Amino acid sequence: MLASPVLRAALRAQKRRNITKFPALVSRRALAQSSTATKASVLEVPSARLESLKRGPEPSTSTLELSQHPSPAAALNPIYLDAQATTPMDPRVLDAMLPYFTDLYGNPHSRTHAYGWEAEKAVDEARRHVATLVGAEEKDIVFTSGATESNNMIIKGVARFHREKKKHIITLQTEHKCVLDSCRKLSEEGFDITYLPVKQNGLVDLDLLESSIRPDTCLISIMAVNNETGVIQPLAEIGRIAQKHRGVYFHTDAAQAVGKIPLDVNAMNIDLMSISGHKIYGPKGVGAAYVRRRPRVRLEPILSGGGQERGLRSGTLPSTLVVGMGEACRVAAQEMAYDHAHISALSKRLIDGITSQVDHVYRNGDPNGYPGCVNLSFAYIEGESFLMAMKNTALSSGSACTSASLEPSYVLRALGATDDIAHSSIRFGIGRFSTEEEVDYVVRETVKTVNRLRELSPLWEMVQEGIDIGTINWSQH
Amino acid sequence: MSGPAREALNVLYANTLRTSQSFASYNFRNYFVRRTNDLFKAAQSEQDSTKLDAFIKEKKKELEVLKRAATINQMFGGRKLVVETEEDVSLSDKTPDKMERSDS
Numbered sequence: 349m350l351a352s353p354v355l356r357a358a359l360r361a362q363k364r365r366n367i368t369k370f371p372a373l374v375s376r377r378a379l380a381q382s383s384t385a386t387k388a389s390v391l392e393v394p395s396a397r398l399e400s401l402k403r404g405p406e407p408s409t410s411t412l413e414l415s416q417h418p419s420p421a422a423a424l425n426p427i428y429l430d431a432q433a434t435t436p437m438d439p440r441v442l443d444a445m446l447p448y449f450t451d452l453y454g455n456p457h458s459r460t461h462a463y464g465w466e467a468e469k470a471v472d473e474a475r476r477h478v479a480t481l482v483g484a485e486e487k488d489i490v491f492t493s494g495a496t497e498s499n500n501m502i503i504k505g506v507a508r509f510h511r512e513k514k515k516h517i518i519t520l521q522t523e524h525k526c527v528l529d530s531c532r533k534l535s536e537e538g539f540d541i542t543y544l545p546v547k548q549n550g551l552v553d554l555d556l557l558e559s560s561i562r563p564d565t566c567l568i569s570i571m572a573v574n575n576e577t578g579v580i581q582p583l584a585e586i587g588r589i590a591q592k593h594r595g596v597y598f599h600t601d602a603a604q605a606v607g608k609i610p611l612d613v614n615a616m617n618i619d620l621m622s623i624s625g626h627k628i629y630g631p632k633g634v635g636a637a638y639v640r641r642r643p644r645v646r647l648e649p650i651l652s653g654g655g656q657e658r659g660l661r662s663g664t665l666p667s668t669l670v671v672g673m674g675e676a677c678r679v680a681a682q683e684m685a686y687d688h689a690h691i692s693a694l695s696k697r698l699i700d701g702i703t704s705q706v707d708h709v710y711r712n713g714d715p716n717g718y719p720g721c722v723n724l725s726f727a728y729i730e731g732e733s734f735l736m737a738m739k740n741t742a743l744s745s746g747s748a749c750t751s752a753s754l755e756p757s758y759v760l761r762a763l764g765a766t767d768d769i770a771h772s773s774i775r776f777g778i779g780r781f782s783t784e785e786e787v788d789y790v791v792r793e794t795v796k797t798v799n800r801l802r803e804l805s806p807l808w809e810m811v812q813e814g815i816d817i818g819t820i821n822w823s824q825h
Numbered sequence: 826m827s828g829p830a831r832e833a834l835n836v837l838y839a840n841t842l843r844t845s846q847s848f849a850s851y852n853f854r855n856y857f858v859r860r861t862n863d864l865f866k867a868a869q870s871e872q873d874s875t876k877l878d879a880f881i882k883e884k885k886k887e888l889e890v891l892k893r894a895a896t897i898n899q900m901f902g903g904r905k906l907v908v909e910t911e912e913d914v915s916l917s918d919k920t921p922d923k924m925e926r927s928d929s
Contacts, residue, residue: 424907428852439853439894440887446897686860740907781852785908 426740427786431627431779432575432604432721433748437672438629438780444675445631448668456667457656467667474674481677482602482621483612484638490657491670494635495603496526498622499569501661502599502637503530505647506567506620507539514566514595516540520552521762522579523571525749527601531569540564548764549714550579558589561596568598572605576746576759576775577713578721580609587617597645603627603635607680608688608718613638619645625669629780630676634669637661687780688719694778694787695719701791706798708811712760712773722776723760725769728808729801734774737797741790744775830874833881838865841888847895849903857891 428436448470456471458464472486479486492498507517519531521543531541542560547553552570561568568590573580583600590598599620605611606621607628613621621638625631639645639660653662680687699722703709708727726734731745732754746757756770765773776790802808807817838861845857864884871877 424909425904427906427908436852439848439898440890442897443890443894686863690859781856783852783855783908786906789908 424740426742427790428742429776429778429782429786429790430742430744430748431777431782432578432775433744433777434626434632435629435779436781437626437631438676438679440679441630441672441675445668445672448671452667454667456665456670457654470671470674471665471667474670474677477674477678477681478623478636479638481607481611481681482623482638483614485641487658488613488638488641490637490639490660491665491673492635492637492661493633494626495524495601495622495624496635497661498624498635498637499524499526499601500530501650502620502622502639502647503527503567503569504534504650505660506597506599506645507534508537508648509646510566510595511537511539514564516542516562516565517567517569518542518544518557518560518565519569520544520546520571520581522546522550522574522577522759523569524575524601524603525747527569527571546579546762550574550577550712550717550759550763551714552581552586554582554585554589557586561589561593565593565596568596569601570598571601571603572611573602573609573718573721574713574759575604575721576757576773577723577763578604578717578719579713580605580717583611583616583618590619591617604718604721607677607684608720610684613640625673625676628676628680631669631672634666634673636673683780690780691778691782692719694782694784695722697784698722698776698778698787698791699724701788702794705791705795710769712763712765712769720778722778723773724776725760725765725773726798727769727772728805728811729772729798731772731774733801734772734797737801738793741793744777745773746775830877830881831869834865834868834877837881837884837888838869841865841884841891844888844891844895847899849895849899851906851909853894853898853902 448467452463452466452470454461454463454465454467456464456467458467471491475486475489475491478484478489490498490501492501503517507514515538517531517534517539519527519541528543531539531543535541544552544556544560557568557570568586570581570583570586572583581600586600587598590596597619598617599622600618601622602611603622603624604627606623611618611621613619618638619640623636623638625634625636637660639647639658647660649660649662651662654664656662656665696719699711702724706726710725710727712723712725735743735745744751746759750757756765756767757773760770760773778787810820811817841861842858842865845861846854848854848857868877868880871880
């Protein structure tokens with residue numbers, strides 16, 4: 349702190365010297381001097397750099413570099429344990445994308461020159477990687493902006509194409525918001541939607557599903573892995589049921605499943621599938637839809653335009669993002685078993701660590717679900733206060749889309765969770781880049797935080813005294 | 826396993842490990858170090874020479890990718906996490922060829 353006025357003076361002197369001796373440098377300097385935060389970080393540089401500053405007017409590349417991106421804060425950063433919201437992009441994916449951000453900028457739909465051809469070649473290769481990962485053919489894959497768009501396109505597209513004859517769609521209460529909202533929109537257009545309840549472990553009741561199919565059912569939409577609980581639905585069985593009924597297509601939202609558990613669209617009789625790029629260590633803003641060609645599944649496109657992507661999704665493909673998604677799928681296929689073993693071990697470590705030290709912890713959803721998604725409810729603790737107390741860990745109480753609202757999760761409510769359990773849920777999302785030390789740290793912090801919050805809680809005190817909370821009549825009226 | 830192939834494997838192992846350790850971001854560094862160790866330890870007991878050759882060829886290509894990725898990561902990544910201990914830091918400092926981050 350003492351040195352800073354001196355430093356500032358040195359900088360000022362330096363600047364003056366530059367202005368007089370090197371007028372050309374003035375504008376460059378001005379570029380480098382921006383916010384106070386940047387200045388602060390300049391002031392913190394070691395004395396060696398100060399010496400070089402004092403020595404004289406050499407070209408100021410170091411100052412420029414300093415301001416290129418927000419300098420790392422002095423404070424340590426929280427652990428990321430929210431792999432269901434998004435995943436960090438794999439460095440290998442970024443490396444595959446960079447050429448398409450620089451020299452290879454062609455439009456993949458340009459057929460008249462080499463720029464277009466090389467971009468098209470890259471897109472085709474990416475398409476092959478995506479298709480291979482789910483056991484599809486290349487031509488079945490349609491690139492979109494993400495799983496939300498894929499879900500919208502498929503659900504609305506199939507329903508609207510068959511609207512003359514078919515009016516009924518079956519889905520689950522625990523689906524992602526974009527599926528439920530697409531269905532709600534369709535019900536405004538006159539379609540009948542059946543929102544099937546799930547069993548207490550979050551799985552669909554197959555008998556109920558089969559008995560819900562009507563002659564005018566056109567689509568069953570059931571997600572592969574739930575984003576909040578990690579529950580894996582029995583896709584092969586659902587596919588078999590859908591296949592038994594002519595004209596009933598089976599769509600699965602596999603945003604949380606692709607690249608994490610083995611999927612095969614043919615073995616599972618999946619007709620349509622939604623895939624997301626940023627859940628599998630790829631870039632945000634890109635996704636894919638699998639639309640079966642044999643036998644052909646027809647949908648009405650949402651976007652009209654140049655007829656790209658088999659006419660289902662007009663608009664120039666973002667070749668850079670598509671390449672990134674392709675590489676992410678290639679890496680995912682290569683690393684799936686290795687990642688799964690690592691994530692399973694970490695998941696076990698997390699659950700065992702927490703449950704061995706804290707009482708009244710409930711696991712939401714089927715324990716045989718995807719191990720990277722651990723949804724726990726800590727009784728007598730409010731989820732949001734837990735999240736606020738866990739300053740050094742990036743966690744979520746449920747889906748990122750609804751993390752701003754304080755409503756209890758509708759997914760957990762559908763599983764039959766009571767209000768207090770749904771309010772106290774925390775989702776731990778473990779990913780490829782999570783480490784043992786991180787999990788151990790989170791376990792320690794969780795135990796500490798839960799104990800501290802419970803000590804503050806009058807409810808917890810009553811439970812310790814043996815009072816059954818359920819029997820209390822809270823209201824006086 | 827023949828002599829030259831073993832030699833090539835060991836050199837590649839050392840290079841890949843060093844590159845993996847040069848990632849500035851804690852999570853990437855740990856992942857690539859762990860993966861490199863697991864993959865190459867498994868490869869060291871590989872008896873099939875054609876498989877081994879294919880492995881070496883593939884990993885040579887990947888090493889180039891990792892070198893570039895690590896450089897980019899040193900430029901744009903490397904925020905310290907709460908779990909990063911003194912040991913972690915000294916581990917990466919021990920690496921002889923570690924490139925300095927431009928803003929460190």
